[in-house]
Amino acid sequence: MSPLTPLAVYVHWPWCKAKCPYCDFNSHAGTIQEEPYIEGLLQEIRGWAAGCVLDGREIGGFAVETHRLESIFFGGGTPSLMQANSIGRVINACRSLGVLDDTTEVTVECNPTSFATPDDAQRFFNDLRLAGVNRVSIGIQGLKQEWLRFLGREHSVNDALATLEAAQAVFRNVNCDVIYGLPGQTLEDWENLLKHLSARGLPHISAYQLTVEKNTRFHVDVKRGAWVPIDADLEADFFEATRETLLDAGYENYEISNFAKPGFACRHNVHVWRYGEYLGIGAGAHGRITDRTGTRLATTVIRQPEGYLRRMTATETPPLQRVVQTTALTLPETAQEAVFSGLRLAEGCNMENLSKIVPAASCEEALSARETAHLVGSGFLNRTPTHMMLTETGWPRLNSILSRLLNPLPAPVAAHQVVNTTDSGAYKNLVTVVIS
Incomplete structure (x- = not known):
């Protein structure tokens, strides 16, 4: 019997409470249509399990007889705006794509703004665990109010700490996202933040350099001179300070912007970076799969949630043909x-x-x-x-x-656009020190 092929699944949730000024991901502040969107996700999953001809290529046919699920990752957007039972329905549907067992990593990205009180957060995390989630990633981004205000975050420092505490009370495997390189941010303050997080016993920390992306408010602000990004020398100082502080605290820098205690590296991230196959499901999601001729395909789902929902209500064609485009990579x-x-x-x-x-x-x-x-x-x-x-x-x-x-x-191809597949876009953190 041939060994089962490892497969990762990325599920995109496109809604947020508010669009952050640095974010160029497919996220939208607007009316959430949870039930029709979940139905669309389930149709996509059924389509990948059944297989079909897409753009003239035979694809899909993922099954428990051929694949095992390395990971399922709910990213966004803000997936913690979903109901926990909706997440559970998607997880259960993914069982048709490959073997899902205790070794499968199942992550949900969460923001402190999703919870009115710490008790709400605690209940949500308990419900996630019962739904089959075993890892959460909390986007706190910083622990100084002026940093949060600059980044357009709507939560407070107390909200962030309460959410982390609630998550750690339920899950052993918790990641925390933080951003460095803000104007006026000092190395000492940044190192103190990292020391505080490591002292909390977090097994995983994702530390991202602030980048100014096109199609964001920060890009407009910088062009009009509202603020000036830090220079490359200071970027390098922050990068080295991050590594030194977290390595000293017992973390492994297993990826350029990700740090984990031994045994806690994000399996979804590692699978994607090792160029394993992964399905991208939901509005704007990207994937990389291999068709039945052995050709590597880049897959992209229609980006706008409204267009996604409209097409998924059509019945004249198979679901994948309505919303997924493929590009054969040379x-x-x-x-x-x-x-x-x-x-x-x-x-x-x-x-x-x-x-x-x-x-x-x-x-x-x-x-x-x-x-x-x-x-x-x-x-x-x-x-x-x-x-x-x-x-x-x-x-x-x-x-x-x-x-x-x-x-x-x-x-x-839009090569190197392996986006929205990892903790808050780990592909953004490309350090800019130049080789002389």
Whole structure:
């Protein structure tokens, strides 16, 4: 019997109470239509289980006989605005896609603003646990009121701490999202925040550098001179201070912006960064799967919640054909995505596994042999018989390394757009120290 193929599932919830000024994810402040949206998610899941022809390609047919569920991740948006029983219905539906057992990691992203009182948070977390959730990720972002105010967060410091306390009372596996690099933020204040969180016994901390993305209010603010982002030297100082503080506290920096106590690395994140297959379900969700010819496909669900709901009520075509678009990746694009993802991990990119799905000639087209040799010789990259990984010197220079390592490709896909699949968008944190 062939071993079961590991599969991750990302479920997107597109609504928030308010749009944060730094957020460029598919999130919308508006009227929540929970029940029709859940019905749409269930239709998508049934479609992936049944399989169909999509954009001329046979896809789907995921089943317990062929796959096991490595993880299910509810991201957003603010998934904690959902009812816990709705989350449970989606989890149960995912059982048709692969084996779901005690080893499957099931995460829900939560915001303190979802709860009127600490008791509400406690009840919600208890209900999540009963629904099958075993990990939560709390987006506190900071523990100074002026930081929260700048970031447009509607919760208070007390709200954040009460939500963390309620989560830790129910779940052993709790992540906390925080953001650094705010104007006026000092290294001392940031280090004190990290020390406070580590002292609380949190097993996982995601520390993201503030980036100014297009199509956000912060982008408009910076263009009109309302505030000035910190410079690259200070970015590097924050990055190193983050690593030093959390490594000293016993965390492993297993990915560029993620820190975990031993045994608590986010399995969903790691699966995606190792370039495993994952389904993207819900408005705006992205996925990476392999069709029945072995071609890697990028999948994207229609972005607007209103359009998603409208199409999911149609009955003349199978559900996936209504809302999912696929793009076949070329072999060089596949190689580049695998390297782009893998280099974010401390373990690096498994080049031995990559060689099994991408021929050597396509890897040579994707990656510059000359630059690879130069980066290895300069101490920014390491090569082992199986892996390519960043060195300690290369770690804060990921952006610059990628720009040199990846060859330009003709008519590339929206490559490297592996978005909304991990704790609050871990792909955003690309440090900008330049290789001289």
